Amino acid sequence: MPDTTAPLRLGIAGLGTVGTGIVRMVQNHPEMIAARAGRPIEITAVTARDKDKDRGVDLSGYTWAQDAVSLAQRDDVDVFVELIGGHEGTAKDAFEAALAAGKDVVTANKALLAIHGNELATSAEAQGRVVRFEAAVAGGIPVIKSLTEGLAGNQITRVMGVMNGTCNYILTRMESAGLPYDEVFAEADALGFLEADPNLDVGGIDAGHKLALLSSIAFGTQVDFDGVELEGIGAITIDDIKQAADMGYRIKLLGVAQMTGRGLEQRMSPCLVPALSPLGQLEGGTNMVVLEGDEVGQIVLRGAGAGSGPTASAVMGDVIDIARGLRIPTFGQPATTLRKVRSAQAAVAAPYYMRMQLIDKPGALAKVASILGDAGISIDQMRQYGHEDTSAPVLIVTHKTTRSAIDTATAGFADTGVVTGDPVCIRIETV
Numbered sequence: 001m002p003d004t005t006a007p008l009r010l011g012i013a014g015l016g017t018v019g020t021g022i023v024r025m026v027q028n029h030p031e032m033i034a035a036r037a038g039r040p041i042e043i044t045a046v047t048a049r050d051k052d053k054d055r056g057v058d059l060s061g062y063t064w065a066q067d068a069v070s071l072a073q074r075d076d077v078d079v080f081v082e083l084i085g086g087h088e089g090t091a092k093d094a095f096e097a098a099l100a101a102g103k104d105v106v107t108a109n110k111a112l113l114a115i116h117g118n119e120l121a122t123s124a125e126a127q128g129r130v131v132r133f134e135a136a137v138a139g140g141i142p143v144i145k146s147l148t149e150g151l152a153g154n155q156i157t158r159v160m161g162v163m164n165g166t167c168n169y170i171l172t173r174m175e176s177a178g179l180p181y182d183e184v185f186a187e188a189d190a191l192g193f194l195e196a197d198p199n200l201d202v203g204g205i206d207a208g209h210k211l212a213l214l215s216s217i218a219f220g221t222q223v224d225f226d227g228v229e230l231e232g233i234g235a236i237t238i239d240d241i242k243q244a245a246d247m248g249y250r251i252k253l254l255g256v257a258q259m260t261g262r263g264l265e266q267r268m269s270p271c272l273v274p275a276l277s278p279l280g281q282l283e284g285g286t287n288m289v290v291l292e293g294d295e296v297g298q299i300v301l302r303g304a305g306a307g308s309g310p311t312a313s314a315v316m317g318d319v320i321d322i323a324r325g326l327r328i329p330t331f332g333q334p335a336t337t338l339r340k341v342r343s344a345q346a347a348v349a350a351p352y353y354m355r356m357q358l359i360d361k362p363g364a365l366a367k368v369a370s371i372l373g374d375a376g377i378s379i380d381q382m383r384q385y386g387h388e389d390t391s392a393p394v395l396i397v398t399h400k401t402t403r404s405a406i407d408t409a410t411a412g413f414a415d416t417g418v419v420t421g422d423p424v425c426i427r428i429e430t431v
């Protein structure tokens with residue numbers, strides 16, 4: 001039996017904003033943390049790329065390990081805190097080394113778990129180890145704790161979320177400042193909001209990783225990142241944002257996961273949501289997760305999705321749970337019981353917003369309407385909202401239809417000779 005009164009000793013790999021945030025928390029409130037955890041929590045060893053960098057925190061009391069793998073294997077480490085990031089290489093090697101050495105692991109690494117979560121959880125549980133990852137999804141929002149503990153008695157019916165603060169910043173700033181995407185993207189870059197590979201943010205990948213992790217817990221299924229239908233925000237124009245606002249909607253990079261008769265639907269894509277809904281009102285870099293359960297109904301969690309304090313807060317919550325002796329399986333139930341299910345791409349019907357550029361000549365609109373009709377799509381609203389030389393932007397809102405019908409119709413537009421460029425099609429989500 002592990003000694004549950006001895007100090008719990010942390011080894012931290014990665015000393016960026018999150019790692020230093022944890023150091024600060026442990027140093028600032030040791031008594032409070034010990035009282036809540038039932039035992040002291042200490043940092044014994046740390047490592048990062050650059051030993052000599054001034055990080056604004058006192059690391060002199062800790063052993064500096066040569067590398068993350070040796071840190072993970074140290075005898076004076078009980079919990080390996082992985083804050084390196086990336087789904088291959090050092091992070092994965094050190095994670096596996098920690099499990100093999102009998103350590104529990106706390107991580108903020110969404111990519112690693114979204115891609116290797118099934119095997120890492122299976123391996124951890126076979127070895128009696130705990131893996132916690134609250135910080136990997138929506139920063140400081142305790143959404144994993146909500147699903148695995150508070151809502152554990154519910155059948156979860158739907159999970160939705162705005163889980164990439166950078167995208168929400170870009171979309172809300174485009175609207176408030178009336179600026180085009182490229183300009184706001186450059187601003188976000190200058191502010192340091194973008195990941196080293198910006199496509200992780202604006203391509204929806206980072207948020208898709210997070211959705212895949214939540215789906216697994218919510219629906220008791222194996223993590224299936226490949227099953228997430230991904231679409232980024234790069235094609236959204238200020239025109240789309242204005243037209244959406246005119247109709248009472250806002251555009252969000254929205255994740256939706258739900259179990260359907262045809263399989264697990266997981267989508268991370270731009271959606272129109274009612275402007276007055278909690279999701280519609282979410283401004284700037286904030287995150288929001290909406291959980292729906294058969295008994296609890298709908299709950300809404302809102303908070304900072306990134307940053308030193310919020311992410312360190314999530315890591316420390318996990319560490320304190322381990323100190324308390326709480327040993328919940330990685331995805332809320334034993335990894336060997338997680339079901340492998342089919343993925344259902346956008347199985348649930350919804351109205352769609354379509355914007356296209358039409359050549360201004362007689363019969364152009366009729367051709368578009370006919371193709372929509374042939375695809376079984378009924379038009380709810382249609383408007384031409386300007387005029388540019390020989391073509392005009394046209395906006396169509398459909399009645400409920402499926403993504404595959406929309407794709408059939410847009411493929412058909414290409415042969416009409418009246419639609420120029422690629423139409424923008426955005427789902428209108430009922431939230």
Ligand code: HSE
Pocket residue numbers: 163164165166167193194195201206305306
């Ligand atoms: N880049 C993410 C965001 C934070 O903008 O929300 C880390 O997942």
